[in-house]
Amino acid sequence: MNALKDKMQRWILSLPHGPAFQTVTQHVEHLAEQLYCHYEPTKGASAEFWQRFEDWLENGTDEAMQQTLFRLLPSLFFIGPSELDNLYRVAFNSNISSWLIDQLSVPLDDPNMFGKVNESLKHTWFCPLTDSMRINAFYHLNHISGRDHRPDWLSLALLAEPTKLEAFLKDYKIERIVLLEDFVGSGSQIEPAVTFAGSLSSNLPTLIVPLVICPTGVDAAKVWESSFPNIQVRPVLKLRNSDFLTRVPQTDEPPDHCDFRQLAIDSFPKLLGGSTLAEAKIYGPFGFDDTGGLVVLATNCPDNTLPLVHHGSPTWKPLFPRASRI
Amino acid sequence: MDNRTNPFNELYVSETVGSSAFVQIFSPSILRNASALFLPGNVVLKGMQGSGKSMLLSLLKPEVRLAYAESDTPFPVTGKQARFIGAGINLTRSGAIDFGQRTLDPERSETEILPVYFGDFLNYWIVFDILSTLELFRDGAHGVLAKELQLRADPERLNAFVGTLKNSRCWFGYLDDVTTYEGFRQKLTDRINHYLEFLNFNSDHLPDSIRTTKTTVGEPIAQTATALVSSGVLPEDVHLFVRIDQYEELIRLEGRRKEYGSLFREVVNKALSLRNPNVSYRIGTRGYAWDEHPRVYGTVGNLERDRNFKLIDLDEMLRRRENPKTWIFPEFAEDVFCKRLLFAKYQDVPKSAAVEKVFGLGPTPEDRARRYCGKASSRAVKLEENWPPAWGTYLLHIAEEDPLSARLGEAWARQKGKGKIVTQQPDGVPVWNEYKNRYWRKERTQAALMQIAGRCRQRMIWAGADDILGLSGGNILVFVSLCQHIWSAWLRTIRGVDVEYDNSIPALDDTVQAVGVHEASTHWYNKLAEESGGTTRQRFVMLVATDLEKRLYNDDALSYPGANGFSVTLDELESYPHLRDFLNECVDYGALVDAPHTTKETNRRPRRKWYLNPVLSPYFRLPHVRTKEPAYRPIKDLLAWFDAAQRLGPQPATEPKKTVQDQPNLFQEESS
Numbered sequence: 001m002n003a004l005k006d007k008m009q010r011w012i013l014s015l016p017h018g019p020a021f022q023t024v025t026q027h028v029e030h031l032a033e034q035l036y037c038h039y040e041p042t043k044g045a046s047a048e049f050w051q052r053f054e055d056w057l058e059n060g061t062d063e064a065m066q067q068t069l070f071r072l073l074p075s076l077f078f079i080g081p082s083e084l085d086n087l088y089r090v091a092f093n094s095n096i097s098s099w100l101i102d103q104l105s106v107p108l109d110d111p112n113m114f115g116k117v118n119e120s121l122k123h124t125w126f127c128p129l130t131d132s133m134r135i136n137a138f139y140h141l142n143h144i145s146g147r148d149h150r151p152d153w154l155s156l157a158l159l160a161e162p163t164k165l166e167a168f169l170k171d172y173k174i175e176r177i178v179l180l181e182d183f184v185g186s187g188s189q190i191e192p193a194v195t196f197a198g199s200l201s202s203n204l205p206t207l208i209v210p211l212v213i214c215p216t217g218v219d220a221a222k223v224w225e226s227s228f229p230n231i232q233v234r235p236v237l238k239l240r241n242s243d244f245l246t247r248v249p250q251t252d253e254p255p256d257h258c259d260f261r262q263l264a265i266d267s268f269p270k271l272l273g274g275s276t277l278a279e280a281k282i283y284g285p286f287g288f289d290d291t292g293g294l295v296v297l298a299t300n301c302p303d304n305t306l307p308l309v310h311h312g313s314p315t316w317k318p319l320f321p322r323a324s325r326i
Numbered sequence: 327m328d329n330r331t332n333p334f335n336e337l338y339v340s341e342t343v344g345s346s347a348f349v350q351i352f353s354p355s356i357l358r359n360a361s362a363l364f365l366p367g368n369v370v371l372k373g374m375q376g377s378g379k380s381m382l383l384s385l386l387k388p389e390v391r392l393a394y395a396e397s398d399t400p401f402p403v404t405g406k407q408a409r410f411i412g413a414g415i416n417l418t419r420s421g422a423i424d425f426g427q428r429t430l431d432p433e434r435s436e437t438e439i440l441p442v443y444f445g446d447f448l449n450y451w452i453v454f455d456i457l458s459t460l461e462l463f464r465d466g467a468h469g470v471l472a473k474e475l476q477l478r479a480d481p482e483r484l485n486a487f488v489g490t491l492k493n494s495r496c497w498f499g500y501l502d503d504v505t506t507y508e509g510f511r512q513k514l515t516d517r518i519n520h521y522l523e524f525l526n527f528n529s530d531h532l533p534d535s536i537r538t539t540k541t542t543v544g545e546p547i548a549q550t551a552t553a554l555v556s557s558g559v560l561p562e563d564v565h566l567f568v569r570i571d572q573y574e575e576l577i578r579l580e581g582r583r584k585e586y587g588s589l590f591r592e593v594v595n596k597a598l599s600l601r602n603p604n605v606s607y608r609i610g611t612r613g614y615a616w617d618e619h620p621r622v623y624g625t626v627g628n629l630e631r632d633r634n635f636k637l638i639d640l641d642e643m644l645r646r647r648e649n650p651k652t653w654i655f656p657e658f659a660e661d662v663f664c665k666r667l668l669f670a671k672y673q674d675v676p677k678s679a680a681v682e683k684v685f686g687l688g689p690t691p692e693d694r695a696r697r698y699c700g701k702a703s704s705r706a707v708k709l710e711e712n713w714p715p716a717w718g719t720y721l722l723h724i725a726e727e728d729p730l731s732a733r734l735g736e737a738w739a740r741q742k743g744k745g746k747i748v749t750q751q752p753d754g755v756p757v758w759n760e761y762k763n764r765y766w767r768k769e770r771t772q773a774a775l776m777q778i779a780g781r782c783r784q785r786m787i788w789a790g791a792d793d794i795l796g797l798s799g800g801n802i803l804v805f806v807s808l809c810q811h812i813w814s815a816w817l818r819t820i821r822g823v824d825v826e827y828d829n830s831i832p833a834l835d836d837t838v839q840a841v842g843v844h845e846a847s848t849h850w851y852n853k854l855a856e857e858s859g860g861t862t863r864q865r866f867v868m869l870v871a872t873d874l875e876k877r878l879y880n881d882d883a884l885s886y887p888g889a890n891g892f893s894v895t896l897d898e899l900e901s902y903p904h905l906r907d908f909l910n911e912c913v914d915y916g917a918l919v920d921a922p923h924t925t926k927e928t929n930r931r932p933r934r935k936w937y938l939n940p941v942l943s944p945y946f947r948l949p950h951v952r953t954k955e956p957a958y959r960p961i962k963d964l965l966a967w968f969d970a971a972q973r974l975g976p977q978p979a980t981e982p983k984k985t986v987q988d989q990p991n992l993f994q995e996e997s998s
Binding site: 012018022026051 | 783818
């Protein structure tokens with residue numbers, strides 16, 4: 001471990017990348033204290049961040065690869081608990097409120113506009129699309145009350161009897177539904193839930209609110225909106241194409257992405273550690289659906305983020321180990 | 327003690343550290359050269375940010391004095407010099423600087439009336455603060471200080487003091503209805519509150535009771551001091567020091583208030599011109615913020631140095647001199663360093679040379695060169711094609727053991743009149759290493775190291791007590807900041823190592839120091855942009871440093887090893903006052919350091935030279951050591967840098983381009 005520390009000092013004192021390494025070091029120091037320490041899958045009996053960080057760099061087979069891993073770290077978009085809280089608030093105060101105003105057709109100069117919107121909350125059902133969305137926190141942060149049942153709709157799509165659900169909606173005088181999800185990649189995971197919501201005979205107006213969405217998810221959302229007239233999708237934070245490390249270079253990508261792409265490809269055999277893709281339960285060097293995501297949520301690492309960030313094998317130690325469903 | 331805490335985390339002792347911590351951290355070693363601060367007579371304490379002005383002035387604060395008394399720590403000033411009480415005003419925090427943001431009297435010229443109100447506010451604030459000091463001394467530290475200074479602030483005496491004071495003509499009748507000390511205090515509070523309410527737009531007018539009783543700046547303060555003595559509250563030998571903090575903020579007022587700023591300074595200067603035997607003023611200011619000939623409000627006269635005030639120039643006092651034995655900064659820094667370590671509960675702090683114990687002596691120049699080269703020593707030298715192969719082989723052979731010597735040999739061969747050496751290789755000690763050429767070698771060592779590092783694609787190493795002190799440039803804030811970053815870099819290396827209860831002071835590795843120094847340097851470079859006009863100064867420094875670095879790096883013959891600074895003639899500079907003022911600002915804000923330059927030119931025209939603030943040198947890969955002559959630059963070079971720095975700055979708002987409207991006019995144009 002000391003050898004790596006010595007090496008990092010040497011990198012900082014070299015040219016031409018020394019000043020950049022120095023900046024990365026300070027950046028990582030800051031984020032480790034502010035954000036990385038909140039990564040939930042490593043709470044408890046897991047190595048703390050700095051230990052994982054050193055192990056992760058040691059994955060690199062040579063200094064050049066280690067340096068590229070090091071430089072990659074600031075490109076990760078880590079969404080910590082405070083950022084998630086803010087996304088919950090923005091989702092409610094902006095995306096959902098404006099949708100409700102549209103739904104209620106309240107004129108903006110109506111002096112009682114806020115009263116009417118608040119009243120409409122009694123007839124609006126806020127649910128998660130999957131169990132990764134912390135719907136409880138969303139309710140608490142936005143002071144929403146009055147609903148005991150907040151099932152995730154992916155489970156409902158699999159387990160619920162539509163007629164019973166329709167009866168529930170009627171009994172509880174639910175006039176509209178808002179379905180939230182913390183992170184939407186390509187949209188394939190939540191698709192059954194969206195289809196289920198769009199196919200209900202009650203045809204209630206339904207808003208899908210992804211807190212963070214990838215460009216492929218935005219495309220999927222357009223298809224949902226055109227397939228189900230009662231569904232609208234209003235994401236809070238849309239990631240740009242340049243936020244992804246795609247297999248094929250993009251014209252507007254940051255210059256470092258060229259090195260990072262090669263890193264993802266070169267490190268992949270070591271990452272697999274002799275297993276097949278199926279055995280390793282990963283999809284390829286660029287993650288699920290070749291998305292090449294660089295996003296890490298404090299709650300978990302999405303599977304469309306680069307596996308070199310979250311995947312562990314006998315020959316590869318992850319920086320943010322993913323709590324996998326599969 | 328947890329060894330993972332950084333003893334240097336808190337950079338500013340006087341502003342953020344509480345009074346009790348101040349007692350433990352304050353270094354009295356600077357006082358030896360600033361004794362005028364505790365003697366009667368006005369004092370202007372001048373120095374750039376972090377030079378220690380606020381720290382010194384804090385000793386005049388009653389809270390700090392009380393903290394010493396409460397902690398049983400001897401006050402750093404003793405004897406007659408300790409017989410004082412302090413009061414003061416912070417021009418920013420008090421709201422005094424807000425004068426001018428609201429029209430006081432629409433019927434009168436603001437420039438005529440504003441300074442009077444400003445002076446009146448100053449008077450009342452300071453008098454109120456004098457009372458607060460008396461009460462603090464009376465009630466605090468179990469009366470120890472009151473006893474020591476023989477203050478007698480009992481109610482009868484205070485009432486007698488008010489009885490004497492209220493009759494003075496300086497108040498213009500404002501205190502006529504006051505009968506007790508409490509009433510006096512309340513009256514002062516009311517007046518200050520009226521001012522603040524008005525300045526903050528919480529009231530429509532200043533009351534008539536203020537409009538008709540405006541006082542002359544300094545006079546009520548002088549009368550208060552006299553009355554305190556005559557009524558027996560204050561013994562005759564106890565002096566009153568009045569601090570004026572943030573004086574330089576008056577220069578930074580912008581727009582219409584810029585004009586008021588200079589008037590306000592004249593008002594403060596007027597207080598200094600009064601020369602009362604019981605009251606002295608203490609002003610802390612950045613170097614060039616203090617005019618050479620400060621004007622006095624309402625007169626055509628100026629304050630005269632040594633007659634109206636004494637000047638303590640901290641930058642000058644702490645600046646490195648030719649003779650290192652007369653340089654007082656290392657002792658000051660050593661004391662600050664030890665106190666910080668002791669405050670952080672390190673227990674084996676040596677009584678002397680703690681800085682050297684922690685930072686060591688640093689690598690020798692030869693070692694530095696070897697480290698830059700690593701295994702590729704040949705990169706230290708650049709051979710000319712027309713040189714005999716034997717000479718090349720000779721230099722490369724030397725480089726294997728001593729790359730610095732090889733680089734100096736290369737330079738020797740390139741210098742005028744020395745080129746024949748390429749055909750006459752020395753048998754023994756190379757000529758450039760001979761004793762008689764020791765100065766030639768010494769003067770070129772830093773530039774040679776800089777070039778070797780560059781050729782080997784390495785950043786230069788700054789490590790060891792000498793380097794740390796040198797980079798501090800006589801500025802204690804920079805020194806503490808360097809220590810802070812080095813300590814942080816060291817703490818990173820012990821992450822995961824169980825040192826929780828280890829309280830021994832570390833001997834820090836050169837590499838750790840080098841990393842910390844580069845971080846500190848980057849921090850100071852980024853910090854340049856922080857204050858008003860900072861981005862222009864930052865860009866100017868970038869342009870200057872890049873130019874200097876390029877020239878120095880490409881000087882293969884090492885003919886101009888002192889070109890890490892530049893010099894221009896004063897007469898040329900005086901022709902461009904905006905450039906002169908800008909350079910002065912750069913010095914005040916710690917971007918550059920300046921000094922008179924004794925020219926070697928035959929015309930003997932007086933010159934001034936500038937260098938980067940030493941702490942910025944690592945960021946720009948320039949040696950911080952000054953040697954030989956700086957680069958003589960024509961004024962047009964400076965103008966070009968200045969112009970480029972400004973051009974890259976925020977552009978004045980331009981008229982938005984007119985867009986072509988394809989929408990028809992709402993009203994038909996009438997046809998003629």
